[in-house]
Amino acid sequence: MAVALCLFRKALVQNNVLCRSLSCSSTLQTKQWRLSKGLSSNRNAEGILTDGPDYTFLDGRPTPLLQKQKLRMLRQQEYVTKIVELSAELDFAKQKYQDDNRKEADERDAIIKDRLKRKGKNLKGK
Numbered sequence: 001m002a003v004a005l006c007l008f009r010k011a012l013v014q015n016n017v018l019c020r021s022l023s024c025s026s027t028l029q030t031k032q033w034r035l036s037k038g039l040s041s042n043r044n045a046e047g048i049l050t051d052g053p054d055y056t057f058l059d060g061r062p063t064p065l066l067q068k069q070k071l072r073m074l075r076q077q078e079y080v081t082k083i084v085e086l087s088a089e090l091d092f093a094k095q096k097y098q099d100d101n102r103k104e105a106d107e108r109d110a111i112i113k114d115r116l117k118r119k120g121k122n123l124k125g126k
Contacts (some may be wrong), residue, residue, distance in 0.1 A: 027061070031041050040046055053063040 034041055034043065044050065056063055
């Protein structure tokens with residue numbers, strides 16, 4: 001019984017490895033090849049066929065944008081506005097931090113300047 005179970009398990013492992021290697025090897029190799037050549041892993045994600053227009057006018061007029069191109073442009077504009085907004089907030093925070101540090105230093109200097117000073121012999125001796 002144990003021998004039969006061992007053989008059955010071995011057959012399952014070999015079958016699983018065989019099935020996986022048959023179904024995934026070419027896909028994995030293609031993906032690795034595309035990545036090694038500096039291309040995107042998915043050939044349908046970008047490129048001249050997906051980014052370019054479907055047709056051109058012979059008289060040179062620009063072709064209207066496709067729906068996904070419009071969406072991509074709008075998304076990029078949203079990214080740009082968000083980046084500008086966050087950069088402005090970051091600059092404001094940096095300026096506020098510097099102003100707060102400067103005020104603390106000024107207050108510290110004012111406290112040191114207003115301390116009680118020595119009088120009498122010690123003042124004349126210096």
